Amino acid sequence: MHKVEYPHLSEVLYQETLACGLNVFLLPKAGFQQVFAIFTTRYGSIDSVFKTKSEKQYTTVPEGIAHFLEHKMFEAEDGDVFSQFARFGASANAFTSFDQTSYLFSGTENVHENIRTLLDFVQQPYFTDENVEKEKGIIGQEIRMYEDNPETRVFYGLLQAMYGQHPVRLDIAGSVESIAEIDKEILYRCYETFYHPSNMVFLVVGGFDPDIVMNLIRTNQADKSFDPAPDIERFYAEEPVPVVSAQSTVHLNVKEPRCLIGWKDARIGLTGKALIQQEVLTGVLLDTLFGRSSDLYHELIDDKLIDQQFSWEYELTPGYGYSVVGGNSSDPEQLVARVRQAVDKVLAEGLNEQEFERSRKKAIGRFMSSLDFPGYVGRSLTSYILKDADLFDTLNILESLQLDDATGRLAEHFRVEQQSVSIVLPKA
């Protein structure tokens, strides 16, 4: 078991790669009642075309299958999995994103039993024709719920305007039509490809003893037999740099329009420190331009173009990256014009050093505070591990960030041909 100390953060992280290939991380936090464990496979909604090395042809599976599989993993031959966690007082959940599927629990007692349950249920699929059919009604309602949700709609609208080829453009849950094609055979096929321990990460954060817990995981995995690790080849269609369309608009039963402006990143393919560097730099840049302390934010509020929901985000993975700014707006067209104007102004005149510095310090403070939340830390650590990066590098990178770094980044990121707008308008 490797031990990595981060004295400036008062954190210690333990790591071990087990014989089966499972990558295990433990972050004990003294004084915490809670134990948060998260078991993740490097498999999300974008992995719908794949083959293993021994296969000749790529297989294309229905949209939404990674998410469907996540739902079905909670089915066990001897009853459902939620009850197994409930017996030991833990609260279980799961989520599927574009590039990962995670199963998790948070509990305060019977931690060892709960860790075993988490390991066992994710490694023991049980799909039947009947339980697969039953799930279609449930997920169908999940999809319907999101169809009525303006935030979800405006976000997916933006991704579809930006991306023409890459599967990040597709809804994570798929559609009622695409999930209708799913059966237990395809589910097993995906499971066997992507749920091998060598494609997975197991991470525990909170109040526990690392030696005992590592030993428990080791023993649990050693007692199981696994096939040799499949060599997975995933196919992602080549995505051109320019966006597909400058604007996408839908109508929904809402009172206030929604408007997001996004920039598709051309600088992708990064991992490790380089990825974190680009992520925090772009984040500080966006906060300087659009955050609550920016001139623009207050001007837009004064002119009644936005409300306090206005915000920004930046997402970066090895395969895709984009920034987003926006929220509710009474006049989306006007908002887009004003945001573009502000971007052009800063491209011409450069960033104000004091404002950049303020956002950088703010990011340091927010990062430190985030370490108090085991669930948040567990999710972030995992997501960085999948990108071969270390969450705890964030602080050092933030501390050494310079205004000069931002200037070059500004020019390459905010290009007009990489900008899309997504709007949700009230139904007439």
Place this chain on the structure above:
Amino acid sequence: MEKFLTFQQDQWAVHILPTKQFKTRHMSVRLLWPLDHSRLTATAVLPYLLLEGTKKYPTAKSIMRYADDLFGAVIRTGIGKRGTMQVLEASGSLPEESAIHGAEGLFQKVQELLVDLLGDPFLEGDAFPRSHVDRELTLHKKRIESVYDDKMAYAMERCVEEMGRGETFGLPRLGYVDDLQDLSGEILRQVHQQLLKEAELHVYVVGNIANPEGFAQVMFKTLASRFGTAAAQRKSLQTVQPLDYRAGDVRYVQEQQEINQGKLNLGFRTQVSYSSPDYTTLLVANGILGGFPHSKLFVNVREKASLAYYASSRLDGLTGVIAVQTGIDPRNYERALQIILEQVQALKDGQVSKEEIEFTKNGLRNQYLQALDQPMSIADVHFSGVLTRTDRNIDDLLNQLQAVQSDDVVKIAQTLHQDTVYFLGNRGEQDDAQG
């Protein structure tokens, strides 16, 4: 277990939980007074208006910049409704000073900023400046209307509104759009001054506080300098009581919009709330009904009937209201309603397994223990005690929970009185959904 040190000066209380567990220090100042329609909307606008400027930092931008300069101190204000009380809150959090180089002495600045926000606003004469008021009234109108866009929240709010029609607790948290036009800078300032004078005030601090007594004394002094020391004028406050049963039939309310998913919400009254010795028993009963994925609603509405993605119930500890919510295909209204009511009936009929009791008690115990890791959740548990004048910490709650027996649960389940059924259906498909 958690232990707040409370320091009291007339109607002001400072509750401090000294702990080294967190990398962040938290503070929350809460002003509370009874919900009252005549000042409801004005009070709801105030916390947002106060963020528009203090005497020292006269614009929203200068406040935000000041907070961001304090290593991104999170400064928030908001309005809440707890039972029949309106609660105005200003909160701040900041990384522990020891954790960041150059952060020494910053928490005191956050403390002063919060008190300034509440007690020393930027004024023009005896009024909030017109430009600030204009901005906030526009934003507040949107704030109220935006609930319409979140159908899950909208359905829940409409259900509670219908349930509490004509009663104080039915007043909406954010007030009414129609009241906004009557609010001027003068009127808002008058309500603000009245609030500072009359409201009960509680300050919560969670973090590495070396000298709690000294900290509280500084706090009282800061408060006195901004709020005035008019303790004598303060009214003694009512205790939050559970809602009484309503006479008459179950209210069925239906509404149609152009939507893809219908929302079915039910409200039940119990006349049992946080101050009752039976509170933890009711918590267990609600947990068995719909608090968890092993609960009757999740298992029967979602897993067995495949009708919904979410189906749950929630107990409001202050009003004693149990609210059920689910999202369904509008055509399945009758079937879903029937299954939900069957689950309530099963609970009342004593169809409760040993496992349901055990799992639910374990789940609730886990929730309380986890609250101990969240500074503001610890404060919220304490605050529920303050509102109901009940002295009970998390340890007490855990002990009471442990003692709950199956018979008690079935007995307390009899207190559930069905009050309101609210259904948000899809326009054009209402033929299939009749109350």
